[in-house]
Amino acid sequence: MLFDKFQTMAGFQAELAERKVEPFGAVTEKILSATEGLVQGRNVILAGTNNYLGLSFDPRCIKAAQDAAARWGTGTTGSRLANGSFTEHQALETEVAQFYGVDHAIVFSTGYTATMGMCATLAGPGDVILLDADSHASIYSGVKLSGAEIIRYKHNNPEDLAKRLRRLGDRASQTLIIAEGIYSMLGDVAPLQEIAAVKREYGGYLFLDEAHSMGVLGETGRGAAQAAGVEADVDFFAGTFSKSLGAVGGFCVSSHPELEAIRFCISAYIFTASSSPSIIASTREALRIVTAEPQLRERLWKNAHRLYDGLKALGLPVGPTASPVVAVEMEDRSRTIDCWEALMEAGVYVNLVIPPASPSTNFLLRNSVSAAHTSAQMDTIIAAYASLKTAGLITSTQAA
Amino acid sequence: MTDYQEYLEFLYSAVETQNKKHIELSESTSLVADLGLSSLEVMEFIEKIEDHFDISIPLNILPDVNTIGDLATKVRELNL
Structure with a gap:
């Protein structure tokens, strides 16, 4: 009885385990820089860390x-x-x-x-x-x-x-x-x-x-x-x-x-x-x-606009204005998990957010941009989202 | 002052769009167990009530609200 209220969460964890996906608490095995790490055995660009100015490795x-x-x-x-x-x-x-x-x-x-x-x-x-x-x-x-x-x-x-x-x-x-x-x-x-x-x-x-x-x-x-x-x-x-x-x-x-x-x-x-x-x-x-060093903020905003504009140009629903947090809203949980996994395989770590952590019934692929992201990394992140579209994992109708 | 029954009738009409299972509504209908409302949907329902009666419903009362009847009673008290 005491544990009944956790059954829904336990069921969701079992579903993730069956799919062999670990979006929550993904273990970082090595940090290579403010924007790169070895996560779950993959070298990935860290695009979900809130490390806005990249100072964790200064x-x-x-x-x-x-x-x-x-x-x-x-x-x-x-x-x-x-x-x-x-x-x-x-x-x-x-x-x-x-x-x-x-x-x-x-x-x-x-x-x-x-x-x-x-x-x-x-x-x-x-x-x-x-x-x-x-x-x-x-x-x-x-x-x-x-x-x-x-x-x-x-x-x-x-x-x-x-x-x-x-x-x-x-x-x-x-x-x-x-x-x-x-x-x-x-x-x-x-x-x-x-x-x-x-x-x-x-x-x-x-x-x-x-x-x-x-x-x-x-x-x-x-x-x-x-x-x-x-x-x-x-x-x-x-x-x-x-x-x-x-x-x-x-x-x-x-x-x-x-x-x-x-x-x-x-x-x-x-x-x-x-x-x-x-x-x-x-x-x-x-x-x-x-x-x-106000130039750090300038670099951050340059990257923020670049990601926001890039995802918007792909037709993805990314919120009202450019910001260092750029979230893609999705309606379907399973499809969102597929996208998260595909992004990891493409070498990009983002945050998967599910209700009630998201502000609506939608699911989020949440990206946070850093001043330390390089131009090539920004290209890779945007290309990874483009690949989701090419693979048919995400379309304007599947997104919220 | 509106009678309890009138509050109840308004709540029935306000929640109808969220009555996805099309169950028959009564004052003992539970918002979560019967209607299956998520926490977000409960808050959407609350906002409709607040706008209609021009009141603010404190979150503090929600632990005491299980049914439509409970909510009608609370809204009536707040609107006195």
């Missing part, structure tokens, strides 16, 4: 991590509130706050705990949370723990957000509004100018997750709010070190001094071990590089 970041491991040891063996706050952690918090031009920052051990922990803590019983319907699982997990009243607004729909704030009446000004800069599955960007205008009209506090947009959007890489010119309307920025910064960890920054009190109320911060000093050191170096 020699400066590796050196910083090595030096920190030698100096500080391999781990902190404790929570930030106990023995796990080293000067490295404090320095990173200062530097992330400076990067965003605010005074307060908290560094978390993962991006998931950053958004989950903040969303679980900022609003509580008696408060209201308005979250975008396509919010990341970490946000949904957090708001469920908060005890607040949870209301969804339609994805990227400021009119629906305004309607729901209007319905709240006097409670609107005490509401936590949650949005993301770039949405992780389809790569679409939030209409932040409109969302900020709604917030200005009705009140409330805006929490923005820049996990996929930090280092990617904005003049200095601060993300979607900077690109939209609405940073002053954002009360809390959250993000991750595991994408454009090539490491692991998360953060929340704010101009509200209350963040320092909130820090001591977040279970996901208090009751987990802090990040290894080597991770913190490589993140600090990556943050410095993001600031110093």
Whole structure:
């Protein structure tokens, strides 16, 4: 009885095993560069890693991590509130706050705990949370723990957000509004100018997750709010070190001094071990590089446009605008798995996404582009998708 | 104020397009076990109700909602 609810998943795993396909948790046996690896016995181009700026293999970041491991040891063996706050952690918090031009920052051990922990803590019983319907699982997990009243607004729909704030009446000004800069599955960007205008009209506090947009959007890489010119309307920025910064960890920054009190109320911060000093050191170096080398973003966007335009030219449904996340939507699960397998055989690793991880009932072949992808690699990726069409595995009618 | 029965009638009509098995609807019809709605389809149904009555239905109430009757009761409470 206890395990009944897992039968559907067990059945799906059995189907994959019978087909000898392992799209989930595909084991990487060797990493050859930021964009190449040996996955399940094949040399493949990594086109599903969120390594937007290719910094996971930057020699400066590796050196910083090595030096920190030698100096500080391999781990902190404790929570930030106990023995796990080293000067490295404090320095990173200062530097992330400076990067965003605010005074307060908290560094978390993962991006998931950053958004989950903040969303679980900022609003509580008696408060209201308005979250975008396509919010990341970490946000949904957090708001469920908060005890607040949870209301969804339609994805990227400021009119629906305004309607729901209007319905709240006097409670609107005490509401936590949650949005993301770039949405992780389809790569679409939030209409932040409109969302900020709604917030200005009705009140409330805006929490923005820049996990996929930090280092990617904005003049200095601060993300979607900077690109939209609405940073002053954002009360809390959250993000991750595991994408454009090539490491692991998360953060929340704010101009509200209350963040320092909130820090001591977040279970996901208090009751987990802090990040290894080597991770913190490589993140600090990556943050410095993001600031110093805007050409990385230029290269990323050049590749993003190239993949988006290439797949669109093939007639594949790739979302509304070019983005470093380019997802091909499919209606049929079995056919999507066939395509994923064919892409692997063609030497391209992408993410296979199934509902409810995808934002609709569709299945996704999700690609993420890196500044480190070479021109030849971009050609190979696009050619692999063209081969899917040639093989009859994907057509405009089979795609969503 | 709309009577419970009127809420029920609206819910029957609103969910009809998602009634793929064409089962006869009653207040004891389960959204998941009988109608087979996925979590995404439940949310689509909820959005139709929200737009019709100009209300917001908090996600917090959903664990207590199994049947169309449960939902009619909750919507009525929210719309009072």
